[in-house]
Amino acid sequence: MSELPYGPEDLKASPLEGDAFIRFLKQEKTRKYPEPPAFYRDLAKGKLGKEHIKLWVKDMYAYWDHAMVYNTGAIYIKTNDEEVRTHILKKMVDIEGKEVVNDLTGWTTPAYEELWLRLAEGLGVSREEVFSWKSFTRTHYAITTLCMLSRWWEWSWLDGIASLYAGDLHGKEAFGGVSKGLKDHYQVPDKNLEFFRVFQEDAASHLQWQEKALAHWCCTRERQLTAARAFRKRLDIEDQLLVAVHRAATSERVPLQVP
Amino acid sequence: MPDREAVSGDQLLDELEGYRKEHRRDFPFRPAMGQSKEEIARSKRARHAGGSDNHKFEGERYLNCTDKAVRRRQLRKLVDEGGLSTFGGAVPSHTMLDRLGSYEFGLTREDVTRLEKEDPSPEKLIVRGWWVHLNRTDHWAVAIGSGMVVEGEKKVDPVREAREIETMKREYAKIGVKNLEHALWFATEHAGVDIDHAEFNERVIRDFVRTPELQDRLRKAFMLRLQNQGF
Numbered sequence: 001m002s003e004l005p006y007g008p009e010d011l012k013a014s015p016l017e018g019d020a021f022i023r024f025l026k027q028e029k030t031r032k033y034p035e036p037p038a039f040y041r042d043l044a045k046g047k048l049g050k051e052h053i054k055l056w057v058k059d060m061y062a063y064w065d066h067a068m069v070y071n072t073g074a075i076y077i078k079t080n081d082e083e084v085r086t087h088i089l090k091k092m093v094d095i096e097g098k099e100v101v102n103d104l105t106g107w108t109t110p111a112y113e114e115l116w117l118r119l120a121e122g123l124g125v126s127r128e129e130v131f132s133w134k135s136f137t138r139t140h141y142a143i144t145t146l147c148m149l150s151r152w153w154e155w156s157w158l159d160g161i162a163s164l165y166a167g168d169l170h171g172k173e174a175f176g177g178v179s180k181g182l183k184d185h186y187q188v189p190d191k192n193l194e195f196f197r198v199f200q201e202d203a204a205s206h207l208q209w210q211e212k213a214l215a216h217w218c219c220t221r222e223r224q225l226t227a228a229r230a231f232r233k234r235l236d237i238e239d240q241l242l243v244a245v246h247r248a249a250t251s252e253r254v255p256l257q258v259p
Numbered sequence: 260m261p262d263r264e265a266v267s268g269d270q271l272l273d274e275l276e277g278y279r280k281e282h283r284r285d286f287p288f289r290p291a292m293g294q295s296k297e298e299i300a301r302s303k304r305a306r307h308a309g310g311s312d313n314h315k316f317e318g319e320r321y322l323n324c325t326d327k328a329v330r331r332r333q334l335r336k337l338v339d340e341g342g343l344s345t346f347g348g349a350v351p352s353h354t355m356l357d358r359l360g361s362y363e364f365g366l367t368r369e370d371v372t373r374l375e376k377e378d379p380s381p382e383k384l385i386v387r388g389w390w391v392h393l394n395r396t397d398h399w400a401v402a403i404g405s406g407m408v409v410e411g412e413k414k415v416d417p418v419r420e421a422r423e424i425e426t427m428k429r430e431y432a433k434i435g436v437k438n439l440e441h442a443l444w445f446a447t448e449h450a451g452v453d454i455d456h457a458e459f460n461e462r463v464i465r466d467f468v469r470t471p472e473l474q475d476r477l478r479k480a481f482m483l484r485l486q487n488q489g490f
Contacts, residue, residue, distance in 0.1 A: 069330075070322065076337075077318035080310055082354055089341045096331050101338055104346040151322075 001154045003229070011221045018215025021224055025162070025214070025231050029169060032232060036174045037239050039246040044177040046185030050123070052249035053186055057120045058133035059245050065113035067143040068095050071150035075160030081217070084161065087209040091164070094202040115195035119182075122192025136244035137256040142237045149233065158217055159230035165210040166234035168203040175200055268465030271474055275407060275481050279415070282485045288412060290423055290446075296434045300364040307361065307371050309379025311354045312387050313340050319394035320402045326467070332459060333403065339452050356445040363431075363442040386487050393480055400467035401476045406460040408484040413453040420450050 016024060035041060039056065042048050072092050079085040093100050097111035109115075120130050135143075149155045150163065179196035182188040218224045244255040266274070291302075317337055324330040338345065342352035350356070358371050366374075379387065394402040413420055424446050428439055436442045468477050 073318060073322040077315055077322060079314070082352060085314055086341060086345050086352070089337060089345060092334060093338065093346075096334050100331050100335050101346045104338075104343060104348050 001149065006222060006225055010225065013221055015219060015221045015224050018218075021218055022211050022215055024224075025165070025228060026169075028228060028232055029166070029235060033170075033235055033239060036177065037242040037246070039242040039249070040174050040178050040181075042246070042249070043185075044181035046181060048249050050186055052245065053182070054120075054123050054125050055248055056242075056245045057116070057123055057125055058130050059136055059139050060241065061113065061116055061120075061130050061133065062135050062139070062143055063241060064116045067146055068112060070147045071160075072164065074147070074150040075155075075157060075164060078155075078157035078160060080157070081213075084157075084209070084213045084217075087206065087213075088164075091202070091206055094198075109198055112195065112199065115198060119188070119192050119195050122188040123186065134257045134259070136248070137258055138244040139241055140258045142240040146234070146237050149230070155230050156223075156226065158214070158223055158227050161210055161213050161217075162227035162231040163234040165207070165214060166231045167238060168206050168210065170235060170238045172200055172203040172207065263471055265469055265471045265474055268461075268468070271468065271477070272407075272461060272464060275478070276411075276415075278478075278482055279408070279411070279485060282482075286485075286488060288488050290427060292423075292426060292430060294430075296364055296436070299434075300361075300366060303361040303364055303366060304370075304374055305380065306357070307366075307374035308377050309383055309387075310375040311357070312391060313353060315391050316394040316402075319391065320399055320406075323395070323399040323402065325399065329399075329403070329463060329467075336456060336459065339456070350448060353445065353448070356448055359441040360443070360445045363436050363438055390484070390487065393483070397476060397480060398473055400463050401473060401480055404460055404464040404468050404477050405480040405484050407457060407464070408481055408487075410453040410457040410460060413450055414457050417450070417454065424450060 015021070036044075039048075043053065043056075069092075072088065072095060076085060076088045076092060079088055095112050097114065098105070098107035098109040101107060117127050117130060120127070146163075150160055155163065175196045179193050182193060183190065214227060218227050247253070247255050294302075314337070317333070317340055321330060321333045321337060324333055340353050342348075342355065343350040344352075351359075358368070361371055362368070378384075393405065397405075424443060427446065428443055431439055431442050464477065468474055
C-alpha cells in the first residue's frame with residue numbers, strides 16, 4: 001500500500017496472455033506458500049491440543065462474521081462490469097446464507113458465521129464464549145487490513161477480484177485436510193463440519209469465474225502487476241490470520257489480544 | 260444540535276411526504292408522454308451515458324449497515340436489483356431491463372456498451388457524486404431511509420402509476436414499438452418491486468431513525484434527493 005508506483009521501465013513489457021497470467025498467479029502462490037499454514041498442518045496431523053482448536057475457532061469468528069461480508073461487499077461496490085458483479089452477488093449470498101434467497105430457491109443453508117458457530121458447538125464451545133472472545137491482536141490487524149484494502153482506494157475492483165481468488169484458492173486447498181483432521185483427531189461430529197463442505201463447494205463454483213475475469217480484464221501490464229500484488233497480499237493476510245493461534249499452541253507465551 | 264425533539268416514525272414519514280407534495284407542485288415527476296421514437300431514443304442514450312450507479316449506492320447501504328437482519332434484507336434487495344434470474348427467477352437485473360427497453364427504440368447492445376463507457380453529463384456527474392457520497396458517508400439508516408424519495412414515489416398513487424404505464428403502452432404501440440413487454444418491463448417491474456422496497460425503507464426509518472440528529476439528517480437527505488429530479 002506504500003509501494004513506489006510502477007514506472008515506464010516496469011511497464012514496458014507486454015502483458016501476459018490471460019491463461020499465462022492465471023498460471024503465474026498460481027506459481028506465485030506456490031512460491032510464497034508452498035505448504036498450508038503451520039496451524040493447519042499440525043491440526044491435520046492431530047498434533048494440537050483440543051484447547052488450541054477451540055482457541056482457533058473463537059479467534060476466526062470475526063473473520064467469517066465480519067471480514068468476509070465486508071471485504072466482498074466492498075469489492076461488489078467497486079465493480080461496474082455487470083457479469084462479474086453478478087458473480088460477486090452470488091458470493092455475498094453464499095456468505096450471508098443462501099437462505100437469504102429462500103423465497104426464490106427454497107435454499108436453507110445459513111450464513112458462514114452460523115455454520116462456524118455450529119463448528120464451535122461441535123467442539124464444546126458455546127456461542128457466548130465465541131461472542132465474548134477478544135481477538136488476538138495479529139488476527140485483528142490482518143482482518144482490519146483486508147477490510148481497508150478492499151474498501152478504499154488501495155485496491156481497484158480487479159485487485160479485489162484477485163484477492164477473492166486468492167482467498168478461495170487458499171480455503172479450497174486447505175480446508176479438506178482441516179475438516180478431516182477435526183473429524184479424525186478431535187471427534188467433531190459430521191453435522192458440525194458442514195461449514196467446510198459448504199465453503200469448498202462455494203469456492204469451487206467461484207474459482208472458475210474469477211479466473212475468467214482476471215484473464216480477460218487484466219489485459220495490461222499495469223493491471224497484471226497490481227492484481228498480482230493484491231493476490232499475494234491476500235495470501236499474506238490469510239497466513240497471518242493463523243500465526244497468533246499457532247504461537248499460542250506452540251509456545252509458552254500467550255499472544256497479545258485486543259483490549 | 261437540532262433544536263427539536265425526536266418525533267414518532269409515523270410523524271416523520273408524514274412530514275417527509277409533505278415535503279414531497281410541496282416539491283412536486285413545482286417539479287412534477289411524471290413520465291413524458293407524446294414523444295416520438297427518436298426523442299425517446301435520445302433520452303435513453305442520455306440515461307445510459309456513464310453507466311449505472313445502482314450497485315454503488317445500494318451497495319454502500321449494505322456495507323455500512325450494522326444491524327445483521329436489516330443488512331441481509333438489504334442484500335435481498337440487491338438481488339432484486341441485480342437480477343432474480345441470478346437465482347432462477349424470471350426477472351433480469353434492472354440494468355438489463357433498462358437495456359432491453361432501449362433496444363426497442365433502436366439502440367443496439369454495442370451502442371449501450373459504448374454509452375456506458377462514456378462520460379456522464381456534467382449534471383449527472385455531480386448528482387450521482389453527491390448521491391453516492393451520501394450513501395457512503397451518512398448513517399446507514401438515513402441512507403436506506405432516503406430511498407423513500409424514488410421508491411416511495413410509487414406508493415403515492417399506484418392507480419395513476421398503472422394508468423400511465425397503460426398510456427405509455429398505447430403510445431409505444433402507435434409509434435411502432437414491436438416488443439411492448441420489453442419496452443415497458445423496467446417500468447412495470449418498478450411499479451411493483453419499488454412498493455416492497457419503500458415499505459422496507461419505512462420500517463428502517465421507524466425502527467432506526469429515532470434521534471433528533473438522525474431525523475434531521477434524513478430530512479435534509481430527503482429534500483436534497485427530491486431536488487435530484489428536475490435538477
